Amino acid sequence: MREKSETTSRVLGVVLSGATTKQAIAQLTEHGEKIVNEGMLVGIQLWGSERLAIARVEKLRIESDIFKPGDAWSELRRESLDALTMLESVSSPYVTAVLNIIGLAGEPGLPPLPRPPKPGDKVVELPRDPSLLFGIDENRPGVIWYGDIYGYQGLPVPLDVENITMHVGVFGETGSGKSYGVGYLLELLSQIPLGNGKTAALPMIVIDANGDYLDYHHVFVTRGSLGALHKVIRFVTPRSRLRSTPFTREIKISLDFFTPREAAEIIMMYKTGGLDINEMQVSALDRVISELTEEGYTITELLTNEINLVYERLEELSRGRDAPIHHQTARAIRSALDKFYREVYKQHGILSTEPTFTGELIDDITRNPSMLIVDFSADGAPGVPLQVKQLIVAYIARLLYEKFTRYKVDGDERYLLLIIEEAQNYAPNLRNYPIGMSIARDYLALIATQGRKFGISLLLVSQRPAFVDPVVLSMTNTWIIHRVAPDDVHYIARAVGGLPEDLEKRLTSLPRGVAVIAGQMNMIGHPVLVRVGKRKVSHRMGMTRVVETLRRLYSGRNGD
Template identity: 35%
Template structure:
């Protein structure tokens, strides 16, 4: 009878449920021979005598007890003298804490409304028990196209019972973040996501996409191997690598017909006159616009006077749906200065304001046109423009785009210029995707930003000064999901990222984090179980917590992320 009681379907009983269980939490005492087999993260089932319910649960903690090693026990003095008590006469036992995930039913997992009873039997969960969490037949080995596998559930990586860790791409438009300290594995995780998207074909998404187009701000060259070897992401018809003129990348040549190397050339017309003015004045004053209101108002009014600009810049009329080509106007710096001087003489602007605006415009021209040559003479000559967005987001021909901000692709380029490029690109994307929505066109793009704290900084704690991209990034975070413009943020210090932007992320892949980030992470994720919080600062490289809407499990899980493919660049070799 005892052997029959302890085995169900070939599974040996693990132990017994203890008293004071709740519908969400319970404790069980494992059998002596099972104490060494249980581990945190292990899934178990409770076969209850309470209406015959079967609970699915996860072991969240394990405690071992020995009565002679309690504080102040009778053997305390002997221990001081170095004489341990004999184990064979002590009262010893183990207790495991369980998080109850739900009640197993033929229709799937449902919320429990009553706790298991003391003495209920605990067994290891089988593949059949866990099937209800996945909503497809695990034994088939065929993962539905909407899911991408980034690794395995921690503790379930063996051939005997391997559980995939999946992301649901149907929810990618809700934005996600990958966070973790240096060396924790976050870039490996982002690379794994890109490779899985690049390996998929036929994802069931609106617009008939076979996979999701991606544009990534590559801060350290961690994704350049896809340019070197596009076959790593063969679902993308082309891998475009964009870099700054004058960088080391000038000496590189593409080795594949599927890889394209271009210099960064932006279309200033993506910004409104007021946005261009704010950018120019902000760069000149290092982000401090207080006290520069007169300069900002005058320059905005100047650039908004379309009739005057048409008259004074007859060669600067746009052929690309804009009345005035601001690329052309900014390039004609001498004419700009001349017109501002005319306004000074006509008392349309105070002399000191005119001087400041002339210096600000000249500074912007020197930095963006002469030094880095990222603003071409006409918007039609820009690499990143309306046609570019139409091309990379084509459902039948999706592309992978790498904005190369590494030392090789952005040699000597300071952060302000990088922020300007990111802000301009996001402004272009936001306007294009808004237009797509109005036209009834389904388009999709995942925009990934490495070192996100440099583009949407939380200036209260991160002394970066300012960011030219923060405002538009916040707009994309709060509204882009409606249009199919998705964000993927990667950062080593999540608390350094603007809280509003970070709170808009609805999926988090959390690697090891700094102790100072624990409270922030718990807040933006909507709260994590305490046993998970306690582990966040000492997780091994490659181990992560997955939580949010892209997680197919309705609760946070530990995931061992698979290693991504590596080609040429080696900064991710050590799981970074």
């Protein structure tokens, strides 16, 4: 008797006539009317058997045989309020649901139905058994289980860690729960199941624009552990007052990984913001730097302690009527060098012949999986302009590409995830987001297009995906999409390769903490709505205490 009661309580509705292999209309039961929501996944027990199809509720509609437009009761409803009350008392409204059928449960990828559901097939709640639903063992190595499928507590989405190498995009407007969700994902990636009860962490570098991920550094400092990560190290700029706190280092970079041509481009881009670079100026500066490096100087030495050598050589090459560098070109180069030297080296102390963010550091964190947080918040990088931050990101991207290319050549297989918050500031789509500078864009595009085969994965986080460089964005193959602005919906749908219409329409109104997951990591094989899971590390950034603060301000005053 109990078994029958449990089975009956799971029935949400019955399929009506006219179903196809792609869509069905169901009438909901009283139980179904209470719990079914648009966007929710449900099951269809097929053909009176144990076979189960998975479908998504596209639309709910309340039906009534009495309250229909143009029916026999139209004039009566118009003329008499008493008649309207009488009609309401005899009316029996019911709810129908349009179900978009995803596929057959129990097999990876959810294959299509061979024939439509028949009238009377039961619509049911999904069982909380991943192997029964998706054909995936919940203890399978390399699978992380993300959040809860919308409408079901305790039924997460399986994500395949192997496919993180094809890059991930997380998008959502302010207040959508985007950064919280990224933190939750990082927690999962710090405890990847390997089988036999063992876990491992994926090495990570986080470009943290606003301090959203510093909670993980705080927890590591206070507890001494975070998942399977060996270390969590925070990098701040040399002028930060926090540079002496535990597990915190100053970030200092070198340009010695770059060619003279690349260094020349960076210096001129720093002056112009990456727009309208003069090729003659770049070539001339390239010549100056190349000549001096052939004499034994490093690029970083030439841009710091030995800057006068660069000025002198530039003057020599621009002196006289037949000089190889025109004097006006030399003047423009001198102006760019002055700005770069004054701001990057003298004012912010970023450039150094003794860098702290080095190839040896990358060796260490990929051998002993760790998390590095580059703190670009107001506390971590006080007064540092976007151009300098872009330079740091360009350096990190170039360093990673250099190191992982070498690992590949040496047959040393390693992996790393580079997370970039506010990605539009480092790989901007200048057509839609004219911020006036793009120093890091080309180096991130290099990782986006080539990094996968070397083991570097990108995780791009942005409020406005339309503002992210289309080349970088086109390489993203897993998407976690929170609530977005209306202007971004079409852009996202096109970049993803198409979303079901009902999900696309919901993107502008998703509740906080709810997202659509689509793409290669999603082992269900179809876009699905998911509620982000609860983080183990609380998310303090963005929390407000308005009432508490006002109460404290007013406490003790007369009249309390």
